[in-house]
Amino acid sequence: MKKEHHSDAYNHPWERIYTRDGRVFTDNLPALDEVARVFSTHQFQIVLDLGCGNGRHVVALASLGYQVIGLDISRTGLYLSREWLQESHQLADLIQADTRFPLPFHDSCLDGLLSTQVIHHALQDEVELAISEIYRIIKPGGLAFVTVPCRSSSRRRSSSQQIEDHTYLPLEGREAGLPHHIFSEDRLRQAFRKFDIQEISYRDDGRILAIWAQKPA
Numbered sequence: 001m002k003k004e005h006h007s008d009a010y011n012h013p014w015e016r017i018y019t020r021d022g023r024v025f026t027d028n029l030p031a032l033d034e035v036a037r038v039f040s041t042h043q044f045q046i047v048l049d050l051g052c053g054n055g056r057h058v059v060a061l062a063s064l065g066y067q068v069i070g071l072d073i074s075r076t077g078l079y080l081s082r083e084w085l086q087e088s089h090q091l092a093d094l095i096q097a098d099t100r101f102p103l104p105f106h107d108s109c110l111d112g113l114l115s116t117q118v119i120h121h122a123l124q125d126e127v128e129l130a131i132s133e134i135y136r137i138i139k140p141g142g143l144a145f146v147t148v149p150c151r152s153s154s155r156r157r158s159s160s161q162q163i164e165d166h167t168y169l170p171l172e173g174r175e176a177g178l179p180h181h182i183f184s185e186d187r188l189r190q191a192f193r194k195f196d197i198q199e200i201s202y203r204d205d206g207r208i209l210a211i212w213a214q215k216p217a
Helices: 007-011 013-021 031-041 056-063 075-088 124-137 154-158 185-191
Strands: 046-050 067-072 093-096 110-116 138-149 160-164 167-170 196-203 208-214
Touching: 013 075, 031 056, 031 110, 031 138, 046 056, 046 124, 056 067, 056 075, 056 110, 067 075, 075 093, 110 124, 124 138, 124 185, 185 196, 185 208
Parallel strands: 046 067, 046 110, 067 093, 110 138
Antiparallel strands: 138 208, 160 167, 196 208
């Protein structure tokens, strides 16, 4: 496991969440079946779960035979991922890194990428950097499946501080202090403009936008 070299990683809200609550996410998202099917259709082998948390999708993809890499900012989240992999008798590479900074991968080294409700936890310029890094590390012809929030609930707005356009900082709850950058479909399309966009869809009763984006061959 590579160590995160940015000093705030050990005080990051997700580190506190996993330290306090343990294996927070246990059920795979419904979209994982779709992702696995598409990756299989394209005969992908090396795939990255960007923001893998406590490892639910890392374990699931490894069990399907993929060469999986899980990346997360939280050291405790990665410890929980390793523990889950061992329980399931699966193998995967785990890396501690921060999506708000350049990612520790060579150019064009990954077949596919999965990132669910992760890259929006940042300021707009940091989100844009994460998307440019996704483009850099995927092979030509590779695919990324990414989900982001597309609207913020009235409760969230009432208990949040707006810190820049489209970005809110919750003041209470589990994710207090963790920025939430909220997308529209047009802004998501613009953010992924370097990719060939295969599909954009609304999920979870319209609260989430999902994008399938392919790096041009």
